[in-house]
Amino acid sequence: MPDMQYFEIPDSSDDAVMRRLRSLPDRDPPGDGWPRLAAELAAGLAQPPRATVGRRSRRVFRQAGLAMAAMLLLALVIPRMDIPRMEPEQPIAVESPEGVNATLVAQSQWLEQLVAAPALAPEAQDSGQVLLDLGLRQRIGEIDSALQDSDHADGDARRRLWQARVDALSQLVQLRWAGRREALHAGIADGVGVQQAMLWSN
């Protein structure tokens, strides 16, 4: 039981202490807070509800993982290759979401916003990340083509395509965030990545 002597109302000397506490200057928060948070929000959005993760979804994830591993291996084997200069932040066109799972469409659009956000610009990626970035954007383009050609496909097929699009965009966000985090740790986030500059200068 605390001693009752401590229950006094703060006196004027306490006021002086409080004033000094309140006048303490703010400290600057770390600079990488928002990109990290945005990436995690995206990752959370991209996860399908537990009950809907079926065998087919797991197969899609597994295939995406294998594709990522293959691209990474390629990146390690071929440290430098000619990559055409391209605009990495071009908005990705999507078709009308009619008849498609609205949640997947909303997730997809939200992830696109993230990918286009300056905080996740593909700066300072190493060669492996540049290749993965390119591969993921190509995959998203292929999915978009498939969606455009799937007007007469059944709802389940279109839903799978939208799920694959969300997965690919989520991986792209994670990849961009990883590059950003490494750059911040290396103190080069504000400049153009050396590796990327080398790759895109051709």
Add this chain to the structure above:
Amino acid sequence: MSSRFAIDVPPELIDSARSGALASLERLYRLFERPGHNLALRLLSDPEDAHEVLHDAMLSAFRRLHQFRGDCPFWAWLRQIVVNTALMRQRSRRGHDAHAQEIPDFESAVPDAGPDPLHLAEAAQVERALDLLPAVTRSVVWLFCVEGYSHPEIARAMGQSVSFSKSQLARGLARLRRDLGVEATSHA
């Protein structure tokens, strides 16, 4: 009220963030990242922990935006999430960190206050005195003196009694007075 958290947010911005608009979420984050980081820093006295708490609290808040009913200001709702997250982290650390305990005895020994305060900047001196407080005591002092929490609010947030909050405040202020060289005017 001196809380840096007391920032009015337009309802439209909250609605927009609730719908998932990235720009609105970022705007909210930018508005509150500094007060959130500083509150967590004062409660935990560790920049890395404060960074993690800010992140976890914001993530939690953004995922629970639909639960914000508007029956209190948005900043108060968000601040409570930051406080809860920081106190949870403090509790999880307490087992490993003897410094995280509350002050057990009014006359217990404290570490040397260090160099002559006259040679330190005012802020550095206050920060140092604050950092020397045990984590729980420091949290009570900060929430009461700077954030404007009442004792019942502190007791609820910490899972303790109102008496506990009052005694920790009194002991914390007494130690700060001593470390800052402020003379008491009425305490025995």
